[in-house]
Amino acid sequence: MKVYAEVLTAPSADTPGTTILLHFDSKKYVFGQLSEGTQRAFMERHVRLNKVSNVFLTGPVQWSNTAGLAGLILALGEAHALDLPGGKQQGLSVHGGENLLYSLSTMRRFVFRTGMSLAVKELVPGLPEFRDENLVVRTLHILPSGMAGRARDGQDKKAFLGKAVNDMFCSDWNMNTFVDDVGAEEGVEPEHNPQLSTKLPPKGKTRPPWPASTIKSLPDTTPSTVAISYVVQLHEQRGKFLPALAKKLGIKPGPDFSKLTSGQSVTTAEGKVVNPEDVMEPSREGTGIAICDIPSLAYLPNFLAAAPEWENMETAQRTIGCFFWLTTGEVVGDPRYLAFVGKFPKSRHIISSADICPDRITFKGTAKSAVLLNSLDAELFSEPKLDCTPRRTVDPSKFEIAAPGLQWQIEPKWQLRTETVEPLFHQQEVVKSDGYKALAAVAEECRQNISAPEVSDLAGKEVEIFTLGTGSSLPSRHRNVSSTLVRIPEVGSMLLDCGEGTLGQLRRLFPQQGGAIEDILSDIKLIYVSHLHADHHLGCTSILSMKHSLQPNHPIFVLGPEVFYTWLNEYSSAEPEMAAVMANVVFIPSEDLESEALPRLLEALSLSKIETAPAIHCLSSFTVAFTFDLSDGTFKLSYSGDTRPNPAFVAIGKDSTVLIHEATFEDDMAAQARAKKHSTVGEALNVAREMGAGAVVLTHFSQRYPKIAAMSDGEEGANVVLAFDGARIRVRDMARFRALKRGLEVIYSEEEVAGGQQKE
Template structure:
C-alpha cells in the first residue's frame, strides 16, 4: 500500500498558512492551517478535494489560520453535490435495469452500512457524503457565525472540538494513557495535543486563596456541574445551527401564513385573491416603513434555517494550539504460499481466510493460524505535525508526555513543524530536535520559507501588462530568497545562526511513507521569478503601442484629455483594484476588493473578499502597507456573499496591529459616549445589519481588534421618488462582541443612530470628520437579501459610486447622478444576458447604460465571471474568449449564487418583471438601449491595477494594445495546455524507444561489419540522429550544422539546396521569436528543419551507393542501412508525437513526399511556414 503527504502551501503573502494533504488510495486528509488562498493555490494542481472526508486544523483557532476554511468547504460541498447528482442518476438507471432483470430484489440491496452505494467499474463502493473538521475549542461557534451567508444541502457536517480538559478526560484506565488514539479510521490513528502557551498554563494554576476540601466539594462541584450543563446546552444550539447549514430539508418554494406586521423585510409578500384563490403579490405598505400596515394575514416564504437563529451563545477566547501525531495502521505480513503448502493448506478460499486473519483447518486436520503463514507484521509509520504560533508554546510542547509514550511515539519517522516567527530560535526547541535526531525534521515557517509568488499565472500577466503600462502596473512585491520574511510592522528581523536545523518545505514536495520512507522533491513547483521574465513585448503589441503613442501626442487627444480633466474633482484619487473576479478565486483573478486612496482623506476599502490582505501585501511593501493601514478610514461591505467579505477579519487585525502595535488592555467596560468613540482612532465598517452581527459574534472567538472598530449598520429609506434618507446604527458592545443581557431573547445592546446631514445633531459633524466623507448614500439593489450599492461623497466634491453585485438599478443611477467615477460590476458578457438576469448580475452593456444614466465622468468595470480566465472584452463587452462553462452548468461558480437567500425571487419564472424586486423597493431595472451610448472613458479592472482618476482616457487609449497582449497570452496558454495534453500519452510511446535504439545500434554494427565505408558512416550518423530525435531537444544551430555534415558525405547537388533552405527556415524561425506565444511555433519549425535535414541525409546516402553490379557484401550493407533508416523513422515519429501534433502532420506529409520522390519542395514549403503570431500577420 502506498500513501504519502504532499505540501500544499507554505507561508507567503498569497497563502499565509501551511497545509499538507495525506493521500491514501481511497481517502484524503487535510492537515494544517486552511488559511486564505488555500483553495486558490490548489487550482490547477494535483491537489483535489474529491476524496477528502476529514480536515485537521492545527494551531490556534484564528482567522489567519482558518480564513480559507469556508471557501474550501463550499468548494468541497459543491463538488460533492455535483458528484452526488451524477451518481444518483447512474444509480437510478442501474436500479431500473436491475428491476427489469430481477423483479424481486432484496429491499436492503443498495445499502452499505446505512450509506448509499455506487458501482463504478463494477466495484461496490460506499459513497462518502460527510465532512468532519477537527480543531480547537470554539470551532463549532466559528462555523455557526456563517449561518447568514453559507447554506448547502446534502453534506452532513461535523465539528470535532478538542481542548486540553476534554482530551485529559478521555485518557485513563490503561498503563499507557495514550494506548488508544484520540481518533482513528480504517487508514490512520491520530493522537491530538492541545498545547497552551506558557503564560496561560501558569495562570490556570493560580487561585486567589486556598479553599478547604469541604468548600471545593460543596460549592465548586455544584458550580462546575452547572457550568458544564450550560456549556453543553449552548454547544447543542451551535451544532444544530451547523447541521441546518449543510444538511437541511428546507425548500425554496415553501410558503407559510403570518401576520403582515410580523414579516421580516426585505422579502416578497403574497396574499390570496378572495375570488380566484390564486396567489398574487402584495403591493401595500410594507412593515418597517412610515405608513401603518393593515392587520391582515399574508403568505411569505418560510425563512431558511440560518435566518431563524438571530443569535448564538457567545464563547470565550482560547489560546490553545492544536498539534497531531499521525500513524497508519500496522500492515499485515506478506502471505507465504510455500509455508501454506508445507502445512497442507487448501488453495483458494482458505488462503483468503488466512490473509484476513482467520484460522483454517488443513488437509491433515491441523489448525493453521495466520501467523504460521504470514510474514512479520509491519509497524505503522508515524508523523508528528506540530504547530507552535510563538515561542511561548515551546516549553509545554517539548515536555508533553506523548513523547515518552511507547504507543503514541512509536516508529516516528518525521516531524512537520509549522512555526511562527522566532520559534525556530528557541534553545529548547533545538535541544528537542537534537533528541529526536533519528527523525526527519521539516519546517514551514516565514523564518525558513521565502515570500515567493504562489499565484504564478496572475504574476505573469501583471509582468506583461507592466511593460505596456508601467504607470498602472508594477511587479508584485516578492522575494524568492530572503529569510526570515519581512514583517508587516517593519520589525527588525535578524537572521539567527542558532536556528534549529530543519528542512524547509516547498509546495509540491512529497513525503513518501509507504512502501519506503523518503522525501521526494520531483513534484516541487518551481518558483516564478519575474526578473527572469521576457523583457521584450511581442511585435504586434509593440506595433500597437507605437501607434497609440503617436495618437497620444496628437493635439486632438491632448485636447480631449484636457477637457476631461477640466474641473475634475479628485483627479489625483487613485483606485487600486485588488480583486476583480466573481464567486470564487481563480488563478488569474482574486475575488472582490477595491482600494481607494484619496490624498488628504485616507484609504477606503470597497468589499473585502478572501485574500484581500495578501493582495495588499503584493501591491505595497511592508513600510508602504503600514502607512496604508495607519491612514485607512473605512471598509464598505456591499452584501453578505462570501466572496465579498471573508477577508475582513484579517484586514481589521492588520489595521489594529499597525495602529496599536502594543495592543489594548482587555476590559469588559462598554464605551457609551458616542462623541468619545468618534474622536478615537478607529476603523469604520459600514455594512448591512447581518454583517455587523457577524463581526460581533466572531469577536468572541479571536481578539482581532473589534474593540477599535466602529461598525455602522446602514438603513437607507426612500422618502419619495428618487429621494432617500439613510441612518446608521452603532451598537455599543464589549471587546468580545457581547453586551449585558445577551442571553435574554428580546434584549439588544444600546444603539446610537447617526446621520451625516443632520445639522441639529452635533454627532453629525464628528462623524463626517472621523470618516473623512461628506456623505454616504447607500441604495438597495436587486441581488440577495441586504444588497446595497453606495455613493461616497468627499469634501472636495469627488463623488464615487460603487455597485457591488446587482442588476442595473434606476435608484442607484439616481443616487449617484453626477459621479466622478462609477465602479460597476460586469459579471457577464452581452451574449449571456439570460444568465445575468437569472443570477441577478449585470452585463457589460448594462453597466455602460447605468454609467450613461448616472452621467458618470468615468467608468471602471470589475467583478468578471471566472469563466473569462484571461482577457475580458473591452469593446462593447464582446468576449474574445469562449466561456469556460455554459450557462446553467453545475460549476461551483453557479452553485455559489444561493449562499444568501434571495428574497427577491418568486414562485414563477425569474424573467417575470413583476418579480424583479421585493416589497423593499430596490428601484426599477435599467434596460440597455442599443440606440444610446456611454461616451465617457471606460476601462476594465485587473488585479494589482493602479489608476489615477485623471488618467482614465490615457489607459483607455491603450486598450487595443492590452487586447493584443491578452490574445497572444491566451493563445500561448492554449498551445501549452494542448502540448501538455499530448505529452500524457507520449509517456507510453517513449517506453517503446529503447528497443528501437537497440535495433539502431545493431544496424550500426552491421554497417561496420560491411566493406562499405559509406554504410558505416551513414549507420553511425543515423543512430546518433535517431537518439537526438527521440530526446526531442535539438537546437536550431545543430540542425544547420548537421545539414552541412550530410552535404559533405552525400550528393552535394541534393543536399546543398536542402541545407540552404533549412538554414533560411531556421533563421526565419529565430527572427519570429517576438512573443512567448511564438516560441512553440519556432520549436516546431526547428523540428521541421531537422527532419528536412534527415531526409537530405537519406537521399545523399542513396546517391553515394553503387547503382548496379553490387556485391553480396554491398547488398547486405544496403539492407542494414534500410533497416537502420526504418528504425530511425519510427523513433523520430514517436518523439514527434510527444512534441506536437503539427510535427506528426509534417511526418505524414514527408512520408507522402518520399513516396513521390519529391522531398525538397515539401521540406522547403513546410519549413518556411513560420509565423510570428496571428496578430503579427494581421
C-alpha cells in the same frame, strides 16, 4: 501502495497558512491551517479535492487558521458532488479545536448548501483517537505555558451549534417550497438567494429563509487558546502469506488458506493448531508523520511535555519519519526546541514559518499579468512585489524549508522528494516569453495613442482607484473576489468591499520593504461593506487586525449593513485579540446613516455627504455615494456593490465624478443577470448615463470572463475602464486606459479552462 504527504501551501503574502495533503490510493486527508487564499491556491495548482474525506485543522481555532475553512468545505462539497454519480456525496468530516462549531455557526447567514454530508468534530481531551482503514490520528492539545484551559462547552450549547452547522450544510431546505409572503412590503422584490439559480417565487409567495439564517444569536463563547497538533500513524503492514509453508504444515489450499490470511487459526486433520503468524512473514510496524503547530514560544514548554506522545520516545523515534513544524523562527531558534529535534536524528524536519519560508508568489497568473502590464505602462502598473529573502535562516543540515509541492513519502519507503517542488515565479521568464515580445509592438502602438493625452477636467484628478479583486463569487486564476482601494491624496483611503485575500492583494501591489504597505494600511480610514455575501467581506477581519497592530489606538470606520456588524461581533468573541481590535471599530449602519459617528467619518475623509440606498440584490444589500470636498472641487464617487440596475442608486449617484459599477455578465446573458440579481455591462453603462457620471469603472465580472469583458459597439466612447486585478486607475489617467485597450486585450486574451461550475 504509495502514501505521501505533500505541502500544498507554505506561508506567503498570498497564503499566510500551511496546508498539507496526505495521499493514499483510496483517500486524501487535509492537515494544517486553512487561511485566506487556501482554496485559491488549490485551484491555481490544480489540486484535485475529490477524494478528501477528512480535514484536520491545526493550531487554535482562530481566524488566521480558519478564514479559508468555509470556502474549502464548499469546494470539497462540489468536488465530491462532481465525483460521484447521481450527485451522491462522500461524507466529509472536519476536525479541529474548541470553538470550531461556533466559528462555523457565525457564518450561517452567508454559507449555505443543501444535502452535504458534513460532520464537524470538536477535539477535546479524552476523545478517542481517529481511526479508519488507512491510519490512526492522535491529537495533541497544547496550551500556552501558565494558562489554564477555558471551561468546556456544555451539551446544550454544543447541540445548538451542531444544529446550526447542520442547517448550513446538510439541511433539507427545498427551493421549490413556497410560503405566503405575509410581511412583503409593496414594491420590494421577494428575497432571492443568488447562490441558487432559480426563478422567482410566484406572486404573493416567498421561499422560506434557509434554516440556519433565521438564528438570531448564538450562545456566548470565549476564545480558546488550545493549539492542536497531530501524530499520524499508518496501520501495521501485515506480512505476506507463505503458501508453501502452510502446505508443509498440513493445510490444504482453499478455505483454510483464506481463514489464515484473514487472521484466523486453523486446525489440521491431525488436530494441530496452525496460527496465522506461523505461515506469514513478520508484519511491519506502521510509521507516519507529525504535524506540529506551535504558534509561539509560549506553547513550546507544554508541547515538549506532551505526554504520552513523547513518553515512549523510542517508539516515536522509530515511527515518525517526518515532522512538519508549523511555527515561528523564534521557536526554531530556541535551544529547548533544538534539543528535542536532536532526539530525532533519523527523522526529517520540515519548517513552515512565515519568517523562514521565502515569500513565494502563489498566484502566478496574476503575477505574470502584472509583469506584462508593467511593460505596457510602467507608470500605471507596478511589478508584482515579492521579497524572497527570509528574515531568519535555519541550519540546512538539520531542516528542510516547506515549499508548495515538497513531498515526504511514507510508503513504500521513507523519502523526501524535492524535485516535485513548485518552481519559483521568475519575472525574467515572462520577459523572455513570446507573449511579452508580442506585446512590445502593441505597447508601442498604444504609446503613440497616448502621445496627445486628453487632460481630464474632472475634479479629484489625483484620486487613485486600485481594483484589487475584480471577480465575482469564487476567486479564479486572474480575478480575486471583490475589493477596491480608493486613495484620496492628502485625505485618506477607503476600501470598498473587502473579499477574502484583500490583504494579500495589497501586499503584492505595495512594497513590503520600506514601510509602503504599512503606510497604505495606516491610511485606510473606512471599510465599506456592501452586503454579506462571502465574496465581499471575508478579508475584513485580517485588515482590521493588521491595522490594529499598526495603530493600536486609532479608530477605523466601518460602514455596512447591521448583519455585517453582528457577524463581526459574534466572530470576535471567539478571537483572543479581537476584543481590542473591535474597540477601535466605529460602526455606522448602512440602514441608518444618522449615527452620531457620522460627523466624525465625514470629517476624517473630507466628505460633505454619504448617501446609501438599498440594492436590488439580496436582503440588507446597499449601494452608496460619497461626496468629497477636495482642494480641486467636489468629487463624487458612487459604488454599486452587487445590484440590478437601480433607480434609487441613480438618484443618490446623480452627477457622480466616477461611478464604480458591477458588470457581472456580458450583454448576451441578460436573463442570467436578472435571475441572479446582477447587472450586465450594458446595463451598468446605462446607469452611468442616467447618473450623468463623468467616468465609470466596471468590475465584479463573472469568473467565466478571465479576459477583458466585451462591450457592445459604440459604448467605448465614454470614460470607461474595464477593471482587472491590480489596476491603478488615477482619475486623470482614465483616458490613458482607453489608449491602452489593445494592449490590455493582448494581455488578457489567454483563455482559462474553468474548473467546474462557476456561480455568480
